[in-house]
Amino acid sequence: MSGSIEIYSKLGDYIQRRITLWDLESWLVPRLPIYLENPESAVGQVASAIELCLAELQAGLRSERSISPLLAGHLKTTPILWTRYPEAQPEDITSSANVNQSQSWSTSLAVVNV
Secondary structure (H helix, E strand, C coil): CCHHHHHHHHHHHHHCCCCCHHHHHHHHHHHHHHHCCCCCCHHHHHHHHHHHHHHHHHCCCCCHHHHHHHHHHHHHHCCCCCCCCCCCCHHHCCEEEECCCCCCHHHHCEEEEC
């Protein structure tokens, strides 16, 4: 998962209560230097918003209850482009086995990709 998609995924997990704020912080802190290399980017702004909320929580300026709706607003306003790749169809994959009846089965199996 690329870094930019990963931060949105983790933030979505927090907002949907699949992970705790502590889990989000533990995941984000080691990656902050990467996300903040370009603070004007959408990813940099999301990372900054999460970090600011954590700092305000620590300082007693914000409750944890108020963090989730605030950060959910960042997901709504951030454009995310998704591209679907076509899945490989089982009929597109062809192989065959060539078995020599005169030899032992354990040594005579040969797989040939066509």
